Amino acid sequence: MRGIFTIYKRELKSYFSTPIAYIILGAFLFFTGFFFYNILSYFSLACIQSMQYAQMYRRPPTPMNVNSWVVQPFFYNLAVISLFLIPLLTMRSFAEEKRLGTLELLITAPISNTALVLGKFLAAYTMFLVMLGFTFIYQAILFILGEPDFMPILTGYIGFALMGAGFVALGLFMSAITENQILSAILSFGALLVFWVVNWASVVSGGWLSEALNYLSVSTHFGFFARGVVDSSGIIYFLSFATLGLFLTGQALESWRWRG
Numbered sequence: 001m002r003g004i005f006t007i008y009k010r011e012l013k014s015y016f017s018t019p020i021a022y023i024i025l026g027a028f029l030f031f032t033g034f035f036f037y038n039i040l041s042y043f044s045l046a047c048i049q050s051m052q053y054a055q056m057y058r059r060p061p062t063p064m065n066v067n068s069w070v071v072q073p074f075f076y077n078l079a080v081i082s083l084f085l086i087p088l089l090t091m092r093s094f095a096e097e098k099r100l101g102t103l104e105l106l107i108t109a110p111i112s113n114t115a116l117v118l119g120k121f122l123a124a125y126t127m128f129l130v131m132l133g134f135t136f137i138y139q140a141i142l143f144i145l146g147e148p149d150f151m152p153i154l155t156g157y158i159g160f161a162l163m164g165a166g167f168v169a170l171g172l173f174m175s176a177i178t179e180n181q182i183l184s185a186i187l188s189f190g191a192l193l194v195f196w197v198v199n200w201a202s203v204v205s206g207g208w209l210s211e212a213l214n215y216l217s218v219s220t221h222f223g224f225f226a227r228g229v230v231d232s233s234g235i236i237y238f239l240s241f242a243t244l245g246l247f248l249t250g251q252a253l254e255s256w257r258w259r260g
Contacts, residue, residue: 003111007119008126011093015127024088028081028131035077036138043069066148067228075156075226078135079219082128082160082167083196087188089127090171091181093120094253098179107257113250121172121246128164132157152228159225162238163218167192169245176252192218 015021046069097103106116142148174187199217214220218241221234 003115004119004122007106007111007116008122011120011123012126015123020088020092021127024085024127025131025134028085029134031081032078032135032138035081036074039070039073039077040141066142066146067152070142071148071153071156072226074138075160075222078160079163079196079222082164083189083192085131086128086164086167087171087174087185087192090124090168090175090188091185092175093124093172094176094249095178095181095184098256099181103256107253113253113257116253117172117246117249121168121249124168124172125165128168129161132160132164149228152226155225155228155230158230159222159234159238162225162235162242163222166218166238166241166245169242169249173245173249173252176249176256 043066094103097106107113139148139153170191171184171188174191175181175184178184178187195216195218197217197219199214199220201213215233215237221231221237224231224234
């Protein structure tokens with residue numbers, strides 16, 4: 001446990017000792033703010049048009065649900081932004097250690113591979129949660145301006161936190177199998193994109209293959225959480241995703257140790 005905490009502190013400090021954390025956080029805030037503003041503006045315009053049509057045709061205005069029009073699209077955009085930024089967050093975790101030659105020191109130190117992997121994972125995941133925490137500002141704005149349902153917002157954040165754990169774990173694995181940070185980021189983004197769109201292939205397939213592709217899709221499981229549904233299969237999926245990513249990272253380090 002001490003080994004995990006030692007690595008965690010070391011890694012977390014390294015994030016803020018370089019510009020990378022501030023650049024990623026700044027990009028995250030810019031893009032999330034941009035999409036939130038546009039989604040909210042579109043919702044406001046739709047509400048105005050609904051009222052105008054109601055007055056014109058002398059009928060009740062069409063009900064406008066802020067969760068369907070704002071919250072759900074915002075979470076989907078948040079997920080897509082994460083597809084790009086989380087690989088940048090994890091790309092240096094092991095690749096940079098290899099390039100600098102410091103991974104050999106960590107491997108030979110009295111710290112297990114498990115502690116090393118978990119320490120780095122928790123540090124990167126903490127950074128992810130810090131980024132996520134800033135988006136609470138947008139939800140506060142919604143509650144000030146309207147009356148959104150709280151549960152879909154809560155389940156959306158639960159799903160996003162679970163999904164983020166899987167994304168970070170996969171990013172660590174890609175960083176562990178290469179010495180190049182850029183290559184690590186590209187591999188991570190490519191793998192995450194495949195898991196995001198794999199359900200598209202289910203449209204042209206059928207039977208068990210269609211069901212399997214839908215189950216493998218990150219967007220399918222995240223969609224339930226974004227719509228306010230806590231699905232046990234989604235929880236199992238994301239936890240398994242993260243666990244498998246961490247396991248493969250440990251195996252990659254073990255393989256590197258024996259080759260070295």
